[in-house]
Amino acid sequence: MRTVGEILKEARIKKGISLQEVALSTKIRPNFLEEIESNQFNKVAEGAVVKGLIKNYAEFLDISSRDLLAIFRRDFIEDKNGQILPRGTYEPLDNNRIAWTPKTTLFLGGGLLVLVFTLFFLVHLISFLGSPPLTIQSPKDGLSTKESSIEVRGKTEADNAVYVDGEIVTVTPEGNFQQMVSLSAGENKIKIEAVSRRGKKTTKEITVNFISD
Structure with missing residues (x-):
């Protein structure tokens, strides 16, 4: 990239x-x-x-x-x-929650903290190493239309790059994206690709049929 x-x-x-x-x-x-x-x-x-x-x-x-x-x-x-x-080099730390407690509470609190941080780490590790999410909201796969162009809309994560038929598309801070695609007569294959900052990809392809008069 x-x-x-x-x-x-x-x-x-x-x-x-x-x-x-x-x-x-x-x-x-x-x-x-x-x-x-x-x-x-x-x-x-x-x-x-x-x-x-x-x-x-x-x-x-x-x-x-x-x-x-x-x-x-x-x-x-x-x-x-x-x-x-x-990205990936900055991770703010929060050390403001350390407090002195009785021994029993300390052990229970320590165990809970270890569990929470372990789960947090695993969730983020899976998200970091895995393929990025990609949802195509419209058009529906297999749609037939008489319009010569169609709007592709979908959702991913805000820090991913999105390509529609190889062309980069703007992703909003909420992770939404949209792009107009011109259609040729007959069957059209539209390729949508989300790429994470680690280079992981998720690719989806939808078919749209353009019925010309």
């Missing part, structure tokens, strides 16, 4: 534009542009500023800033101090 920096750099090189030209047009400092293209966002600024720079750079290169920011959210997270960190 390509990263934000790779997409921006490839688009800039393809257009034959230098970093200095980008800097002059966008007012973004050249060293910031280099760090963005290298995905070293923690060296640029805090989260809100980084997102603004990515948006401006993407629009300058005629790239969808919404799609690029969706990829950014897939790969990076902003901690409580505004620092940008790769």
Whole structure:
């Protein structure tokens, strides 16, 4: 999977534009542009500023800033101090619940904590290593229609990337996505793919029949 920096750099090189030209047009400092293209966002600024720079750079290169920011959210997270960190390297700790108790209560509480954390770890490990969830809400598989295009709607997790027939689709913070797909006369196979940040994939295919007059 390509990263934000790779997409921006490839688009800039393809257009034959230098970093200095980008800097002059966008007012973004050249060293910031280099760090963005290298995905070293923690060296640029805090989260809100980084997102603004990515948006401006993407629009300058005629790239969808919404799609690029969706990829950014897939790969990076902003901690409580505004620092940008790769997903998986930041896990806030909560040590505020440790308290002195009588011995019996301490043993019972300790056992409960071990059980809770074990279950928590197993659930998240399964989710982290397993294939991402993917639900296709519409259209129904095998649908026949006289419309020349159809809207594909579905749901996954917010930090997954979604592709419809190979084209990346914006995923909302709630995990919803939608995309219009043009149909050819007869049977159409539409491929929907969800990709987790670890590269795990879930693929579904639906068939839509376009009945032309």
